Amino acid sequence: MSRARRVAVVGATGAVGQEFLAVLAERRFPLASLRLLASPRSAGRRLRFAGEELPVEPLTPDAFRGVDLALFSAGGTVAREYARHAVAAGAVVVDNSSAFRMDPNVPLVVPEINLAAARNHQGVIANPNCSTILLCLTLRPLQVAAGLRRVVVSTYQAASGAGQRAMEELRAATTSLVLEGRRPAPKVLPHSLAFNLFPQVDVFTEGGFTREEDKMQNETRKILDLPDLPVEATCVRVPVERCHSESVSVELDRSLTPAAAREAFVRAAGVVVVDGDPAYPMPVFVAGTDPVAVGRIRASRAFAHGLCYWLVGDQLRKGAALNAVQIAENL
Amino acid sequence: MSRARRVAVVGATGAVGQEFLAVLAERRFPLASLRLLASPRSAGRRLRFAGEELPVEPLTPDAFRGVDLALFSAGGTVAREYARHAVAAGAVVVDNSSAFRMDPNVPLVVPEINLAAARNHQGVIANPNCSTILLCLTLRPLQVAAGLRRVVVSTYQAASGAGQRAMEELRAATTSLVLEGRRPAPKVLPHSLAFNLFPQVDVFTEGGFTREEDKMQNETRKILDLPDLPVEATCVRVPVERCHSESVSVELDRSLTPAAAREAFVRAAGVVVVDGDPAYPMPVFVAGTDPVAVGRIRASRAFAHGLCYWLVGDQLRKGAALNAVQIAENL
Numbered sequence: 001m002s003r004a005r006r007v008a009v010v011g012a013t014g015a016v017g018q019e020f021l022a023v024l025a026e027r028r029f030p031l032a033s034l035r036l037l038a039s040p041r042s043a044g045r046r047l048r049f050a051g052e053e054l055p056v057e058p059l060t061p062d063a064f065r066g067v068d069l070a071l072f073s074a075g076g077t078v079a080r081e082y083a084r085h086a087v088a089a090g091a092v093v094v095d096n097s098s099a100f101r102m103d104p105n106v107p108l109v110v111p112e113i114n115l116a117a118a119r120n121h122q123g124v125i126a127n128p129n130c131s132t133i134l135l136c137l138t139l140r141p142l143q144v145a146a147g148l149r150r151v152v153v154s155t156y157q158a159a160s161g162a163g164q165r166a167m168e169e170l171r172a173a174t175t176s177l178v179l180e181g182r183r184p185a186p187k188v189l190p191h192s193l194a195f196n197l198f199p200q201v202d203v204f205t206e207g208g209f210t211r212e213e214d215k216m217q218n219e220t221r222k223i224l225d226l227p228d229l230p231v232e233a234t235c236v237r238v239p240v241e242r243c244h245s246e247s248v249s250v251e252l253d254r255s256l257t258p259a260a261a262r263e264a265f266v267r268a269a270g271v272v273v274v275d276g277d278p279a280y281p282m283p284v285f286v287a288g289t290d291p292v293a294v295g296r297i298r299a300s301r302a303f304a305h306g307l308c309y310w311l312v313g314d315q316l317r318k319g320a321a322l323n324a325v326q327i328a329e330n331l
Numbered sequence: 332m333s334r335a336r337r338v339a340v341v342g343a344t345g346a347v348g349q350e351f352l353a354v355l356a357e358r359r360f361p362l363a364s365l366r367l368l369a370s371p372r373s374a375g376r377r378l379r380f381a382g383e384e385l386p387v388e389p390l391t392p393d394a395f396r397g398v399d400l401a402l403f404s405a406g407g408t409v410a411r412e413y414a415r416h417a418v419a420a421g422a423v424v425v426d427n428s429s430a431f432r433m434d435p436n437v438p439l440v441v442p443e444i445n446l447a448a449a450r451n452h453q454g455v456i457a458n459p460n461c462s463t464i465l466l467c468l469t470l471r472p473l474q475v476a477a478g479l480r481r482v483v484v485s486t487y488q489a490a491s492g493a494g495q496r497a498m499e500e501l502r503a504a505t506t507s508l509v510l511e512g513r514r515p516a517p518k519v520l521p522h523s524l525a526f527n528l529f530p531q532v533d534v535f536t537e538g539g540f541t542r543e544e545d546k547m548q549n550e551t552r553k554i555l556d557l558p559d560l561p562v563e564a565t566c567v568r569v570p571v572e573r574c575h576s577e578s579v580s581v582e583l584d585r586s587l588t589p590a591a592a593r594e595a596f597v598r599a600a601g602v603v604v605v606d607g608d609p610a611y612p613m614p615v616f617v618a619g620t621d622p623v624a625v626g627r628i629r630a631s632r633a634f635a636h637g638l639c640y641w642l643v644g645d646q647l648r649k650g651a652a653l654n655a656v657q658i659a660e661n662l
Contacts, residue, residue, distance in 0.1 A: 150633045150634075151633070152483045152580045152633050154485035154565075154578035156487070156528055156567065156569070170526075171509055174505055174509060175506075175509045175510070178502055178505060178506045178509075179506070183615070191609070191613060191615075192615065195501075195570060195571050195572045195614075195615075196571060196613055196614050196615045197487055197569060197571060197576060197613065197614060198611065198613045199576075199578070199611050199626070199627050199641045200610070200611065204610075207629055207630060208589065208627060208628065208629030208630075209629060209632075217632060230632050230633045231632065231633075232580055232631060232632040232633040232639060234485075234578040234580075234627070234639060234641065236487065236576075236578065238487070238528060238569055238570070239526060239569075239570050239571070240526050240527060240528060240570070241526045245528060245530075245567075247485035247530070247565040247567065247578075249483045249563055249565075249580075258539065278522070279531070279535075280529065280530050280531065282522060282527055282528065282529045283526075283527050283528060284514070284522075284523065284526075284527045295530070296530050296539060296565070297539065298538055298539030298540060299538060299539075300563060301540075301548060301561050301562065301563040302481045302482070302483050302561045302562075302563040303481075308563060308565060310530045310565065
């Protein structure tokens with residue numbers, strides 16, 4: 001990872017885009033140049049990066065000339081349209097949208113788990129769904145230690161998972177509710193999040209599940225290379241600004257004590273165990289940190305060989321920007 | 332239920348106590364008299380009831396003279412000390428604390444499920460844990476239709492479940508955070524709930540579970556009369572003012588389609604299905620209503636015969652005061 005790269009960040013003004021800039025700077029990613037791309041609406045703005053102000057340029061088909069690495073976080077539609085221009089210009093694309101994740105020709109990579117898959121890329125590498133990255137980082141050590149039979153997971157997903165504007169809407173709506181007793185109609189989220197929550201992240205698909213819940217099953221299967229693993233997810237948006245939490249129940253092939261599971265988590269890259277003071281991970285303490293935090297590790301009451309645990313991860317960092325930059329660092 | 336009763340409410344100034352008064356008034360419970368009892372700290376206050384102002388009297392051992400029915404919501408310690416005085420004075424006690432729930436001589440009653448058990452009382456009837464009442468109301472129709480094999484549940488519990496002062500603390504902390512960027516140290520809850528959440532309700536017991544999670548297994552077994560049913564719960568406090576939500580996965584003995592489960596829920600007393608507009612239950616819409624609201628009913632991805640669904644209930648009403656008053660109405 002010594003060769004300096006010419007990098008473009010697509011969707012630089014969004015919540016994940018901002019996090020891309022923070023992570024690139026913090027990790028001293030070897031940059032030969034950095035180009036910030038966004039929709040025409042945001043072009044012309046200037047963003048701070050490592051003490052400098054950089055202009056935001058409009059995303060156009062020829063914006064990738066001279067770019068080695070394009071970090072996309074601009075949604076599936078933009079990715080489907082512009083990734084091919086970046087690849088044609090000779091760049092490797094790491095895309096944070098769901099556009100290419102289930103494409104059998106596109107590696108879906110969590111570096112701590114399946115970095116080898118990234119080597120077979122054909123120009124595009126997909127960054128998994130945020131809730132899925134956090135889940136897989138904790139499932140992997142259990143898979144290695146005792147085999148996975150089935151997973152039941154319920155999420156507690158922050159407003160920022162729906163973008164910067166959703167986070168601002170949560171703040172504004174809560175302020176209005178507390179100070180004026182008035183609950184403004186939501187514009188970004190499907191319902192008001194002020195002192196409220198709702199069991200829907202992304203759109204409904206078939207069987208009554210949502211696309212987010214489908215992703216948690218399908219992407220987990222691809223990342224862990226367990227094509228038949230049952231993953232039953234219920235994804236819920238909660239009035240938290242940042243960090244997704246997950247309550248996880250796992251049936252294993254073989255017995256694994258909570259103490260042995262704790263050891264496996266402690267040894268796993270990208271995972272930190274929190275069971276001291278505080279006694280478990282919480283969004284306010286995990287926000288802004290890199291590893292997924294695991295706690296409440298206990299023997300299952302539902303399965304003879306099983307565990308349940310609690311995880312919290314910063315979905316803008318390891319759940320998105322950090323994971324993508326880690327992929328790029330290892331190319 | 333025609334004979335008018337002389338009623339005492341113990342813990343009248345608390346969140347559930349206030350709800351007792353609201354429910355007694357709304358349901359026109361036949362009252363010959365109503366006495367409000369509370370700790371010496373609260374005695375002397377006056378509370379509104381059905382257009383009148385009633386004095387709050389101090390709770391003493393002889394406060395139950397001439398009382399037929401004592402509705403307790405004052406915690407386990409007070410219940411253990413004063414319930415016997417009420418019974419000695421000839422009153423029937425319906426206690427909302429956990430003090431007597433697992434006592435084999437005390438019925439643990441959800442009227443829609445096991446009202447018959449109440450008839451065998453020896454002076455005290457226990458009102459179940461709030462999260463457990465909501466869960467059991469939805470498990471019962473599935474148990475009848477297809478048999479229950481195991482339950483995995485994750486909760487999203489409102490601040491009000493920790494009492495009036497916790498609800499006030501959530502509002503004050505959130506206001507301070509939004510307006511002053513300052514997160515005040517919590518005094519009532521173990522951690523700040525402002526745009527935060529934490530996986531702990533009640534104290535830790537053995538095996539890494541909490542007492543709330545133990546209650547959800549043990550009380551569910553007693554109410555449904557399934558002494559070996561595995562119930563794996565993860566109980567989480569969320570920044571919602573009122574209403575507990577639960578994400579439930581159930582393995583059944585026999586196959587049951589989501590459509591058949593929906594029918595069973597529609598027919599069940601105390602349950603309402605919400606799958607129109609809005610498409611699922613949410614705390615803001617369910618607050619202040621009586622039935623537990625169920626939605627997101629779908630075929631399990633974890634179990635061959637199984638279902639998952641989402642429920643929301645007002646834990647101060649059906650989860651506490653309403654359930655206790657319904658027990659009293661049927662005595």
